[in-house]
Amino acid sequence: MRPSHYSGPGRHSGRRVMGRQGMVLAGWLMAGMAAAADVTVLSAARIHTGVPGRPAVEAMAWDREGRILAIGDRARLLRSHPSARRIELPDATVIPGLIDGHAHLMNLGIALLRADLAGTADKAEVIARLRAFARNLPDGTWLLGRGWDQNDWPEAAFPTAADLDAAFPDRPVWLERVDGHAGWANSAALRAVGRDLSGDWQPEGGRILRGATGKPTGVLVDTAMALVDAVVPPPDRSMREEALRRALAAAASHGLTGVHDMGVSLADLELMRRFADQGLLKVRVRAYADGAGAAMEALCAMGPYEHPGGRLSMRGVKFYVDGALGSRGAALLADYSDEPGHRGLLITPPEAFQAAVQRARDCGLQPASHAIGDRGVRVVLDTYARVLGDDAMRGNHRWRVEHAQVIAREDMPRFGELQLIASMQPTHATSDMPWAGDRVGEARLQGAYAWRSLWGMGVVLALGSDFPVESVDPRLGLYAAVTRQDTHGQPPGGWRPQERLDLAEALKGFTWGAAYAAHDELELGQLHPGYRADFVVLAADPFAIDPTDLPRLPILSTWLDGKPTFTQPGSE
């Protein structure tokens, strides 16, 4: 994975000492030198390296391949590399590239292909936004959108298909209401439904709004939405390419240099591989195979996957053990506090899960298992313990528990004993806090979103967002981690503040911790000689600002392998 390179000082001292023999060596090394000569030195107000012994430096040098050559004093680095390209950012702060430890790139991209209609003041603004959005869509593809709310509009009445037809006579348009409980179709979309929507029939659990003549108005409620959803074509290859392009751009623009993509199909891996082949994969992707699909067997046949450029790998498998807390699908050891008699559900029976984990181990793959409820987490702990056996303590396995939202207090030390990674998403806590207590009650909250408890036990935390379930923006994750407040500062003092992380810890979770969780910590997650030059340039030092300003801390640029993947317009 790591191409050899010759560090500047070593090469120069070699030349001084060796004389004639050195000349021979120099000739011998000519090819290598030509590459190494192309060095960049960046200096900034502060560079947070993430390296324990040397937390902050002034400058950093890297080579043409994007490998860090040196960190340290600006003057010394410029002396060592007199012909280096210089980047001077005297007001900026550099941090290691942020890595989202649990996310879904393709889902984000597909969501980004829907027009955002939230906050529209009237239907004219809806049409205007749709027109602008449609400009980048291939001909004939459906225009999908979401976020409209007729209560924001002057007439405060449901819209109709006719409102859309003038602007979009042929292209089907299908727009989800802000709450997801109604959809607004144009006539082209209604025509695409292979069934006459007129008359007086209604689907079970839903409603087709109709005019006086019995014709559908264009708004479908609840289960009636499925009539249109069913005929929206799955994204074709060009749409999927566009989705990935947009997801990568969104991630890079928010300071992400890496993403652990959870549940990747072979088709998605192919798409990412083609992007990587063409140099378009502007975020480093650690793909975890969809454990329910064909990808795991492909990895078993061919071995863990590594793209030669280092930007894409698939060395692990994502499994689902239980559901989610909001929908009461998370598997609990005792009844839901707000639904007696119900304990959630195991999506995968424990025996099948164990067989799958055993198979992953047998194939040299790293399991990453979704478990949200305390029973789901216990199933994962029991299964990992059984499959790993004595190797739990000996090995370097880094098996992962994804989410681990509610953990029985007595199970918590087992994360350390089994040397597991807790892959957690700070914004899930601040999204769930309004109702999480209703679901599990006060006693079980002791082990809920318990970042600091785990951290205190020495468990490695890999932090992430689960985007697009939450925002792709890791600044929101850092903010949630250090405040346990929503972006309006609620609740005051934070929700269960004893589980907060400090900023250094949160940043470590989004850099070193995530890198470690993917066996990447020897080249990612810190700024250190030999490591990849993946970093983010910020307008201010995050350690010097009020935590409430973290969500708005400007990201000036994002760099991967020593090259910018995002530059804020005007910051150049």
Added chain:
Amino acid sequence: MRPSHYSGPGRHSGRRVMGRQGMVLAGWLMAGMAAAADVTVLSAARIHTGVPGRPAVEAMAWDREGRILAIGDRARLLRSHPSARRIELPDATVIPGLIDGHAHLMNLGIALLRADLAGTADKAEVIARLRAFARNLPDGTWLLGRGWDQNDWPEAAFPTAADLDAAFPDRPVWLERVDGHAGWANSAALRAVGRDLSGDWQPEGGRILRGATGKPTGVLVDTAMALVDAVVPPPDRSMREEALRRALAAAASHGLTGVHDMGVSLADLELMRRFADQGLLKVRVRAYADGAGAAMEALCAMGPYEHPGGRLSMRGVKFYVDGALGSRGAALLADYSDEPGHRGLLITPPEAFQAAVQRARDCGLQPASHAIGDRGVRVVLDTYARVLGDDAMRGNHRWRVEHAQVIAREDMPRFGELQLIASMQPTHATSDMPWAGDRVGEARLQGAYAWRSLWGMGVVLALGSDFPVESVDPRLGLYAAVTRQDTHGQPPGGWRPQERLDLAEALKGFTWGAAYAAHDELELGQLHPGYRADFVVLAADPFAIDPTDLPRLPILSTWLDGKPTFTQPGSE
């Protein structure tokens, strides 16, 4: 794929010329030299290199990695490598390792896990052979066999389950008759059938032999065999490992250093990869993915597969276009001569085949398409031409037609125009010759098994066996290619002898041609500096013996990467 190495003469002359500077280089190269010092020099009566300008030499030197360093005079090579390990074979002849261009390793291995009962003189010999065979079988697994013929036994009557039960009271035993039209089960096997076989019912198209009391005797005829076949467990992992082990041993013992394995599943690739990881893959395997399974999509996702050791790759896909001639499944342009109104069948519709070929191309994979009848071949030619377009002439694609048994005369030049590989199996011709004329008639025989016609047009022939359909023994393929006779010398003069190859051509088809067909010709198929030391040691020079002796020409040893994979007992 090719590790760098320093050829002996270059290194030595460098040391002489360079003096002090050379010493520096020598130090620099120390690691490389240590490896290069471990050289082997083999000398033989004759080494057929397969290299056009230097067809025969006395000696060959290779390094520890199994790369050929030099070929040439024995005295010179020994002078250049004074400390080399020496192998002196003054009576033997060396040829490049034989490569079977179309075969099925796992099927061979599974077949080798059945006891061979052909030629047994009585039931006692059957029991004795079965007992010996069972010694290597895991407990509880079925004992399968084939080849018995009650007409060879003194009583000349069908055997019974009771004949087997004393020796095998618990292990199910299931033995196919020599013609495949009857099976002989013991009581354990009959019990495994989930249905009472007593009474007077009979399956459609078959017969259950029964005694006076209506109980089954143990012999099942034709479709009745399916009652037992259905309950024979598919081979488990240890059985499949054993099957592969036996297939590899069989291939190596017959002088094969390479096999193009056609239609490999992901599960089989995994097995081969694990063998390769452990250094157990004693034949170089070029796997072609089963185009009907998940393997192609896995390759599309992850890219063509290469095992780092060079012994296993999967860079192509096997498709089926039509059936076989014997069963009248091969697709013909006109009616079968012996079945008016019938033209065979296309297993894959042309549109689906074209989509699959297009997909293979899009994924950078090489198609290898089974086509036996003249219509099947034409579908392949038309499809390849459409998908390749102008790249047919420009590219380096080496798309393959497997079997190409019956080709319309007017289609023959298209093999050259499209730069296709004809992957043909000489023993198919000599197996089919008794009835091939009945199937297709005299006119179409003009383009049947037409090796020399294609050769004469400059088409690259990759020769193989299609084992286990035919014997794994490539000596039989060479013999069939040069004689077009069966092993009894029939028919005199050979069947359609104008299509014979000479021995040099046949050998080229089993070495260089097969290597070329897998894009391996820059390191396999010839004995040349820089190539892999894959070769076969024969007791005599095949060019110096009567062709009728080819099937019995002793193979003394087989070598892969400069190490023996087979040594004839007593020949060491």
